[in-house]
Structures are given as C-alpha cells and as structure tokens.
Amino acid sequence: MGRKLTHAPALWLTAGVLVLAGCGSGSGANDAGGSAAPKTGGTLTFAVGSDTGCTDPQQVASNDSIYSVRQLVDSLTDQDPQTGEIVPWLAESWDISDDATTFTFHLRDGVTFSDGTALTAGVVKENFEAVPGLGVLAGLATGYLSGVEKITADDDQTLTVEFAQPNAQFLQATSTHSLGIVSEASTKLSAQERCTQGIVGSGPFTLGEYTPNQSITLKKRTGYAWGSSLWKKDGEAYLDQVVFKVLPEAGVRTGSLQSGQVDAIGNVARADESALEASGATLQARANPGVVFNLAANNENPVLKDEAVRQAISYGVDRRQIADTVFNSGTEPATSVLAHTTPGYEDLSAQLTHDAEKAKTLLEQDGWKAGADGTRTRDGKQLAFTITWFANSPTNQPALELVQQQLAGIGVTVQLKQAEISQYASVVQGGDYELVWGNVTRADPDILRTQFSTALVNPYRLPESGLDETLTEQAGTIDQGARDELVATAQETVVQNAFVVPVVELQTKLGVAKRVHDLNFEASSRIQLHDTWVE
Amino acid sequence: MTRYVIRRIAQAVGVLLAAYTLSFFILVLLPGDPVSAMAGAGMDSAPVDPARIEALRHEYGFDQPLPLQYAEHLGRALTGDLGDSVATGRPVASMITEALPQTLLLTATGLGLAFLFGGGLALAATYSSRRWLRQVLLSLPPLGVSVPTFWVGLMLVQFFSFRNPWFPAFGNDGLKGLVLPALTLAVPTGAQIALVLAKSLSTTLDEPYIGTARAKGAGRVHVHLRHALRNASLPALTVAGLLVGQLMANAVVIETVFSRNGLGRVTQAAVTAQDIPVVQGVVVYGALVFVVVNLLVDLVYPVLDPRIVLAPARPAGVVTA
Numbered sequence: 097m098g099r100k101l102t103h104a105p106a107l108w109l110t111a112g113v114l115v116l117a118g119c120g121s122g123s124g125a126n127d128a129g130g131s132a133a134p135k136t137g138g139t140l141t142f143a144v145g146s147d148t149g150c151t152d153p154q155q156v157a158s159n160d161s162i163y164s165v166r167q168l169v170d171s172l173t174d175q176d177p178q179t180g181e182i183v184p185w186l187a188e189s190w191d192i193s194d195d196a197t198t199f200t201f202h203l204r205d206g207v208t209f210s211d212g213t214a215l216t217a218g219v220v221k222e223n224f225e226a227v228p229g230l231g232v233l234a235g236l237a238t239g240y241l242s243g244v245e246k247i248t249a250d251d252d253q254t255l256t257v258e259f260a261q262p263n264a265q266f267l268q269a270t271s272t273h274s275l276g277i278v279s280e281a282s283t284k285l286s287a288q289e290r291c292t293q294g295i296v297g298s299g300p301f302t303l304g305e306y307t308p309n310q311s312i313t314l315k316k317r318t319g320y321a322w323g324s325s326l327w328k329k330d331g332e333a334y335l336d337q338v339v340f341k342v343l344p345e346a347g348v349r350t351g352s353l354q355s356g357q358v359d360a361i362g363n364v365a366r367a368d369e370s371a372l373e374a375s376g377a378t379l380q381a382r383a384n385p386g387v388v389f390n391l392a393a394n395n396e397n398p399v400l401k402d403e404a405v406r407q408a409i410s411y412g413v414d415r416r417q418i419a420d421t422v423f424n425s426g427t428e429p430a431t432s433v434l435a436h437t438t439p440g441y442e443d444l445s446a447q448l449t450h451d452a453e454k455a456k457t458l459l460e461q462d463g464w465k466a467g468a469d470g471t472r473t474r475d476g477k478q479l480a481f482t483i484t485w486f487a488n489s490p491t492n493q494p495a496l497e498l499v500q501q502q503l504a505g506i507g508v509t510v511q512l513k514q515a516e517i518s519q520y521a522s523v524v525q526g527g528d529y530e531l532v533w534g535n536v537t538r539a540d541p542d543i544l545r546t547q548f549s550t551a552l553v554n555p556y557r558l559p560e561s562g563l564d565e566t567l568t569e570q571a572g573t574i575d576q577g578a579r580d581e582l583v584a585t586a587q588e589t590v591v592q593n594a595f596v597v598p599v600v601e602l603q604t605k606l607g608v609a610k611r612v613h614d615l616n617f618e619a620s621s622r623i624q625l626h627d628t629w630v631e
Numbered sequence: 632m633t634r635y636v637i638r639r640i641a642q643a644v645g646v647l648l649a650a651y652t653l654s655f656f657i658l659v660l661l662p663g664d665p666v667s668a669m670a671g672a673g674m675d676s677a678p679v680d681p682a683r684i685e686a687l688r689h690e691y692g693f694d695q696p697l698p699l700q701y702a703e704h705l706g707r708a709l710t711g712d713l714g715d716s717v718a719t720g721r722p723v724a725s726m727i728t729e730a731l732p733q734t735l736l737l738t739a740t741g742l743g744l745a746f747l748f749g750g751g752l753a754l755a756a757t758y759s760s761r762r763w764l765r766q767v768l769l770s771l772p773p774l775g776v777s778v779p780t781f782w783v784g785l786m787l788v789q790f791f792s793f794r795n796p797w798f799p800a801f802g803n804d805g806l807k808g809l810v811l812p813a814l815t816l817a818v819p820t821g822a823q824i825a826l827v828l829a830k831s832l833s834t835t836l837d838e839p840y841i842g843t844a845r846a847k848g849a850g851r852v853h854v855h856l857r858h859a860l861r862n863a864s865l866p867a868l869t870v871a872g873l874l875v876g877q878l879m880a881n882a883v884v885i886e887t888v889f890s891r892n893g894l895g896r897v898t899q900a901a902v903t904a905q906d907i908p909v910v911q912g913v914v915v916y917g918a919l920v921f922v923v924v925n926l927l928v929d930l931v932y933p934v935l936d937p938r939i940v941l942a943p944a945r946p947a948g949v950v951t952a
Contacts, residue, residue, distance in 0.1 A: 149719035288720025310892040351793040518905045
C-alpha cells in the first residue's frame with residue numbers, strides 16, 4: 097500500500113517541476129565559489145523519507161533514521177571514508193591480540209555524556225553487555241558482538257573485549273552507529289523505552305524534540321571537545337540546531353529543497369537530478385560499501401544449483417545498462433560482490449561482463465534448447481525463474497524489469513514477485529524464493545562471512561566449500577595485507593561460482609542547498625554533521 | 632424513538648465487532664508475520680538467527696492457535712487495552728489518541744469545505760437559468776470525482792507552496808498548514824456532494840408542491856432555499872455519512888503527500904510493517920467514527936423529514952413522530 101502511493105505522484109510532480117524549472121531559471125548569479133570562512137550558528141533542515149519510530153542508534157538500521165541519531169553518539173573509533181582505515185575517536189588507541197580475539201581500548205579522558213556523567217570503561221562495558229537484551233531490533237549491534245566471551249573494565253580508561261572466536265571485524269564495528277556509546281542511565285532502559293524516550297549520548301548534538309512520523313530536532317552540545325580524529329573542526333559543532341523532517345513523498349522533498357523550505361534531502365532519484373541542479377542545489381553521491389545489489393540464487397533450487405545456469409544469468413545481465421537507465425547518475429555497475437568503497441574490495445570486472453552469446457552457448461551446452469519463441473526448455477521443463485523483490489526502494493522494480501528483458505534475450509523467462517519488507521526474513525531466511533534481489537551496507541569485508549558462510553544463517557543455501565575456510569580465516573587475521581588477500585579470494589570464489597549475480601552498486605545521493613557547506617559522508621556513506629555549517 | 636436509537640446502537644456495535652474480526656483474520660492471513668518484520672526491519676541488517684525469531688514469536692504469543700490469539704486480543708480490546716505496537720513498542724491507544732485529533736481536524740475541515748463548495752455549486756447550477764452556465768457548473772463535479780487525490784494535492788503544493796511561498800508544503804503547524812490538505816480533501820468529497828445535491832435539487836424542483844409554492848407567490852430564492860433544498864438535502868446527507876469512510880481513506884494519501892502526522896500515516900506505517908495491534912486499533916477507531924457519524928445522520932433524518940417512518944415494524948400507513 098505504501099509503495100503504490102509513492103511512484104506516481106513523484107512522476108507527476110517531476111513533470112510539474114521540470115516545467116516550472118524551465119520558466120524560473122536564470123538566477124544562478126550569486127554563487128561565489130567557496131564562500132569565505134565557516135560560520136558558527138544557524139539551523140540545518142534535512143528532509144528524509146521515513147521514520148522507523150526509534151531514536152536509539154544501537155537499534156535503528158534504516159538510513160533515514162541513522163542520519164539523525166548518529167549525531168547523538170560518539171563511537172570508540174572512526175573509519176576514514178577514503179582509506180577505510182580505523183582511527184581514534186573516544187578511544188585514543190587500542191591493542192588487538194594476534195589471534196584477533198582480544199581487543200583492548202584505551203579511552204580518552206574527560207568525556208562526558210549530556211546528562212553530566214563521565215565516560216568510563218565501565219559505561220562502555222554496560223553498553224556492550226546490554227546489546228543482546230535489546231533483542232531482534234538491534235540486529236546489527238548484536239551481530240557485531242556475537243561470540244563475546246568477556247568484557248572487562250580494567251580501569252576507568254581501559255576496556256577489554258574478548259571473543260570466543262577470532263573476530264577481526266569488531267574493530268570496524270566499533271566505528272559504526274550501531275555501537276555508538278550511550279550513558280549508563282540509558283543502558284538501564286528497556287529497548288522500547290530507549291526508542292521512545294531517546295537515549296543520552298556524548299555526541300556533538302543532543303536530542304531536542306522527537307515527534308514520530310514528523311520530525312527530530314537536534315541541539316548543539318555545548319562544551320563538546322572529543323570529536324573524531326577525522327573531523328576538520330575541533331570542539332563544538334558549527335550548527336546550533338538540526339531539524340530532520342519526515343517527508344514521505346519524493347516529489348515534495350524535491351520541491352521543498354528547490355523552494356528553500358528545507359536545506360538538504362536524502363534519496364535523490366534520477367528523474368529529479370536535473371531539476372535540482374537547475375535550482376542551484378548540489379548533488380553529493382557516494383557508493384554504499386558492502387554487498388552490491390545482486391540476484392542471489394537459492395543454491396538449493398534444482399535448476400539454480402547448476403553452475404552453468406547461474407553463470408548464464410550473470411553473462412546475460414547488462415549491468416551498465418541497468419546502472420545508467422534506472423539508478424541515479426554516477427551509479428556504477430558491480431565489479432565484484434563488494435562495492436568499490438568497501439575495504440578489501442577486489443576488481444573482478446573482467447569476469448562480470450555482459451556477453452549474451454556466451455550465456456546462450458553455456459545454456460545450449462547445458463542442454464537447454466531454445467524453442468521457436470526463444471524460450472529454453474530441457475526435458476520438457478521451461479527455463480523460468482521468479483525473482484522476489486522488496487518494496488523498499490523505488491528503483492527495484494524498474495531495475496528488475498530491465499533484468500527480465502535482458503534475460504528474455506538469452507531465453508530465460510523471469511517472473512517478478514513483489515513482497516513487503518516485513519516479509520524479508522521469512523522469505524529469504526526461510527528459503528522461500530528462487531532468485532532474490534537485495535544488497536547490504538557494511539564498510540567491512542566481513543559482511544561476506546555473514547552472507548556466505550554456511551556455518552551461519554546461510555540465506556542463499558550455499559553448499560559447503562572452501563569458501564567457509566577463507567571467510568573464517570579472514571575473520572581471524574588482523575594483518576591488513578594478509579586479510580585483504582583472503583577477502584580477495586573470497587570475492588573471487590563467490591563471483592567465479594556465481595553463487596550470487598552482482599548487478600549494481602547502491603549509491604547514496606543527497607541534494608544539498610547552496611547555503612550548506614561540508615555536509616560529509618562517513619565511511620558507511622551516511623552523514624556526519626559536526627563539520628557542517630550554513631551561510 | 633428510544634427503540635429506534637437502541638436498535639441503531641446495537642447495529643453499530645455489531646459493525647464494530649465485525650470490523651475488528653475481519654481485520655484480525657485478514658492481517659493474519661497476509662504472507663509474512665510481524666516478528667520477521669521486526670527482525671528484518673531493513674534489508675541492511677545481517678541475517679537473523681531463526682531461533683531468535685522463534686523466541687520472539689513466542690514472547691508475543693504469535694505461536695498460539697489463531698482462535699486463542701483472537702479471543703485474547705478481543706478480550707483485552709473490550710477492556711480498552713489495544714495492546715502495544717509491535718514495531719515501536721508504544722501503546723496503541725496512545726498512538727491513536729495522539730494522531731486522531733490531527734486527522735479529525737483535517738477531515739472535519741475538509742468536509743466543511745466540501746459542503747460549502749459542493750452545496751454552493753449545486754445550488755448555483757440549479758438556480759441558474761442560463762443553460763450554458765448550468766452545463767459548465769454541472770460538468771465540474773464528475774471531474775472532481777475522477778482526478779486522483781494525490782494529484783490534486785501535488786498540484787496545490789506546486790503552485791501555492793513551491794512556486795508561490797504562501798503555504799507550507801508539509802507539517803502540522805497551525806492553520807496555514809491545514810489549508811492545502813483540507814482543500815485537497817474537499818475536492819473529491821465536495822464533488823460527490825455536488826453531484827447528489829444537484830440531481831436531487833432538480834428532481835425536487837419538478838415536484839408539484841414547488842409549483843404550488845410558486846403559484847402562491849413565493850419568490851424564486853425562497854422556493855429554492857426553503858422548500859427545495861430542505862427536501863433535496865436528505866440524499867446529500869446520506870452520501871456525507873458514507874463519505875466519512877472515504878474521507879479517512881483519502882486522509883492516508885493526503886497525510887503522506889503533506890507529511891502530516893495523523894491516523895493515515897500511522898495506518899500506512901502499520902500496514903507496511905504488519906503491525907497487527909496498531910492496524911486493529913485503527914480499524915476499531917475508524918469503524919467507530921463511521922458508525923457514530925451514520926448514527927447521527929440517521930437521527931437527523933426524522934428532524935428534516937417527519938414523514939420518515941421510525942419503526943418499520945409497525946403497519947404501513949401509521950406515521951409516528
């Protein structure tokens with residue numbers, strides 16, 4: 097129901113906006129390039145499309161909510177979006193045991209939460225120990241901490257986390273919003289109280305007001321002095337206030353930015369780009385790290401467990417065409433199962449080519465003969481699949497309709513099956529699909545283990561293979577070079593076997609008004625507002 | 632009169648119960664379930680351990696037999712406890728009572744404007760002696776009924792907010808923010824009222840008693856407003872009662888377009904997340920409003936037209952007032 101409301105209005109409005117943009121342009125006079133020095137003060141209004149009804153960073157998983165609640169908390173570490181390197185934030189330094197099971201963090205002195213209490217190793221310990229109690233809602237945080245054996249506060253500034261198994265991903269996990277640190281009082285609240293009352297953090301902003309489905313107001317934390325080592329400005333943030341407005345209708349978000357009613361918007365669609373640029377807004381884009389949008393095969397399916405069929409699908413898909421026609425401009429076709437912004441990414445574009453002839457030959461050799469109408473059959477059975485997709489992004493349907501067309505070209509019949517996002521777990525984890533369309537954002541290559549290890553949930557029903565060992569080994573390797581090599585091997589295995597067919601990288605695209613400066617992406621392609629200022 | 636009211640109230644309770652039961656079973660029959668929905672809140676989450684999902688399902692009682700779940704939910708609903716939202720953990724009753732005033736304000740304003748425009752249009756069209764003007768006026772309501780509500784909303788936003796900064800494009804703040812959404816809501820509703828009222832006005836104006844009134848020397852305006860409108864308004868009133876349901880449905884669209892916090896948004900989010908307790912609560916409240924409005928309409932009938940028989944059980948021809 098929700099989805100049906102969104103596409104058509106967007107089209108109508110876009111049409112309207114384009115007409116109006118045509119009439120009212122010609123006012124681009126006052127862009128002075130980089131206008132002088134950053135200014136303190138002011139309010140930034142940021143429009144997002146949805147609200148998940150929760151203001152606890154350890155629980156939220158949707159970008160629209162992460163944007164705001166991320167600003168309330170600090171993390172132990174931060175991750176450089178350029179290099180993927182983990183750098184100090186609340187922790188000044190850390191030691192990792194050679195087997196990647198024990199992590200010791202040396203915390204910064206003098207950090208306080210906005211309720212006045214001090215940050216100590218004990219508080220961090222309580223944070224991490226409370227995570228499993230948050231239950232299923234804190235899926236990301238729980239995943240990062242799974243296998244924790246012991247957490248000790250050696251003294252006020254020293255925290256040790258021990259895992260039963262090697263767990264190299266944990267260092268990057270400490271840089272994410274999911275393990276952002278809340279005050280001791282907040283750790284005592286129930287999962288639902290944390291959602292509705294909000295949490296107290298030590299971040300550069302505090303929670304002002306929250307009206308579900310409507311807005312979240314953040315206020316500057318005065319006296320803030322413990323920012324990430326990546327930030328340009330020392331001390332307090334520039335902005336006095338940030339207001340996140342929930343505007344579900346894409347056309348209204350675009351129009352509101354153009355008419356100056358908001359300063360920035362998330363989720364810019366291709367159709368709105370030119371109108372926004374014409375109105376003087378800048379578009380900022382960054383590919384989301386993690387697993388790219390892919391067609392994941394149910395590898396237990398009688399036909400799809402045949403590698404030749406999966407390979408044929410991979411060769412039959414024209415990734416460039418999909419990236420260029422459906423997604424916002426600048427979107428890259430997949431060149432690995434990981435996006436190029438993921439640390440440890442390996443370029444496998446040579447294998448992920450579009451080659452319809454090769455696809456046809458593969459199927460031909462495999463016994464799938466084309467009939468008069470072009471569709472292929474073997475032993476009287478038609479080569480046909482259902483692709484299940486979820487209505488959580490407006491690009492899903494057009495992308496898959498194009499896939500459907502492309503695969504028809506090699507004789508594979510595809511049916512599309514839409515499901516609500518609420519069915520995700522039951523469909524994918526229950527194995528109730530043939531091919532499924534999806535992606536996962538994570539700035540650490542360990543996401544491969546979560547998705548492809550047969551020892552875990554194994555949503556794609558992979559057979560046991562050497563991949564498991566590679567994935568386990570990278571999880572226990574802290575030497576960056578050695579880990580990158582293992583991660584490269586894992587990517588090669590997934591791509592060579594076409595366990596899933598990588599298609600296109602998800603790109604986060606923001607529309608930002610000219611008066612806004614230094615609205616920056618962090619390593620997971622979400623936003624960081626400490627350095628942001630407005631004219 | 633008392634028996635009539637009691638009977639109508641009993642009917643209303645029946646409708647509420649039916650709405651509750653139907654919505655419960657429809658939601659349960661939908662594919663997917665609320666617990667997986669919580670677990671897979673975003674596709675960005677790592678796969679969740681099926682055992683944890685099972686545990687949660689047990690915690691919320693979703694693993695119990697359906698009739699038992701139904702009985703339990705209904706039992707609590709009867710005591711006024713609508714449960715907690717599965718998605719946000721907040722009590723359903725407070726979610727609804729927070730959102731309801733905004734939606735009532737929107738729909739009431741919309742309905743008021745609809746009567747104003749729709750009624751005015753119907754009166755003007757039937758009063759006008761110029762044939763072409765009549766034709767033009769009467770061609771407006773079918774247009775108003777057929778354009779999609781969201782399109783009307785987006786066009787209004789486009790011209791009165793984005794292009795000319797007269798009204799805000801979004802939000803619940805103040806009277807100014809109410810103008811565009813209420814106008815949007817008034818278009819389809821007003822059009823329907825106009826359609827029905829114009830039709831029944833022209834029929835009424837052909838009745839012999841109108842001729843009689845005119846023959847007695849009553850003025851045109853007087854006849855039109857005093858005699859014809861009073862009788863012709865009954866069908867329009869009936870339609871208005873039915874329109875309440877439609878108004879609520881349109882509120883979902885309008886609240887989404889104008890980013891207003893209200894019952895429509897709550898409903899939309901709850902349906903997407905298969906948040907059964909919330910949807911149930913909304914259905915009950917919606918049915919309640921619908922039933923109350925129609926009850927009021929039924930009670931106003933005899934006031935407007937004493938010929939209406941209140942107790943159909945009595946032999947025909949016996950009129951009571």
